[in-house]
Amino acid sequence: MTSSTITRLRRNAYPPGRAARELGLKRSEFDLAVHLGQIRTVPDEGGGGRRVTSCEIDRVRATDGHPGALRQRLRLVGTTEGAQVMDISLGRFTRLARLGLFSPVRFYLNRYRAVVWLYLADELEEFTTVEENTPLLTARRMPEGVRDLLDEGVDLRARNWRGRHRGFLLRLAEAPWESAGALAAFLHPVRIAELVPDPYERSHLGRFRPAPPAHAAQGSPAAHLIEKIMTADDPAEIAWLSTELNRALDDARSFRPAPRPTVRQAPSGPPRGEPVSPEPPRGLLGWLRRRSA
Template identity: 80%
Template structure:
């Protein structure tokens, strides 16, 4: 989309808060709808961030069942309510989630610093309508190969969440440096230093590195846990991120090299000719006569 087109759209657009009110959504519901690609936004060139065009609001209002249909698409449920949606025991719901058969879209830490995963109710409902999934929901025992995986401690919830969140951030990236920053957000600092040894380039890259969606006071156990969830920990996931970051950085360097400090030039001092020697004043009568005549 060209700059002129974006500028024209902004003249008939509104802020996210205003758009949420226009659509009858809570701000958290609006943000999730944008995250899922259900509400399209355009860059706000004036102050950063994003805006929603009037035509996009009109499109959403014209959908069948608005606004309830839009709210249903962003309805989030935790483990207990998710088990109710799927009509399975809570334990089975958790085991299926650990196997990665459905993915969380958000998480938060409760007061006990336990991770609470949140799922889209609509996706869980769709899972139950697939005939191949019926044995997973109704059989007394899960298939042996799945039980073996669970016995090894497999838990793909964090990885699946990272995959979804990374896709959302990459959709918002507007140039290769921003894309590189998104990819770097899921790697630990040691690996970033290995891939980007140049300190100026690494500093520029980290400017575009988004933080985690959940926050904890820096240095606290909660912050460490959030950082752990955000950081890739599967070898194949890490290898893909490293390879993709290397590729995107090549595009970023071609587009716009990382800035470097300008070296200060010390003005050179030109040697000056020594002052001409001063004649030593004459002494005695001759000197008095010269001074008098002067």
């Protein structure tokens, strides 16, 4: 596809609100479909976010059972409804979720600042249809190895959410620096400082580091909790992210080095033997002297 064709397609594109209406979706449903990669977007030429081309609108409309089938694939459930979908107890559902056997798609904090994880109902239903999962759903006691993990306090919900959200951010990345920023979003600033010691590179990388999807007042307990969920804490996850960030930075530096301040050369002095004129005073005093002269 030529650059002129891409430009033409982007011009003939809809902003998110209009695209949602064209597809018969609520805005929240549309945003989730984009997040999951079920609706493709392109950058807005004016730098104002993302848009959906008319070709993509036509493609989504042409799918069987639209929009009902898409809405079903986008249905989100919490713990209580998720347990009902899988026909298991709340406690068993929570234990399976902590083991990372299915991944949350979104989260929010309730009024008690407790994390509420949301899952795709379609994925939970699919989990129940796999024969190998039957013992996990119906056995009176969890298998011994699984019980050991739970006793150790394993909880992979946040890590699995980070993996899904990282995939979403990387799909949106249009250039190497954006890819690097997407990876850096899940690392602690101290770790980023170790990986990117150059302050100009680190500052430039920070421009492309996305904020967490959930919002809270800066410095509030809720903001600290959201930051904790967003930041990798498992050594293996941190090591993988560090390696990938280094690779992305190598690509970014080759693509376009981070900007640096222009170095001004000191002006050369007067020729030897010529008197040196005193530098005129600056500020208000200098202005008054020049005015009186």
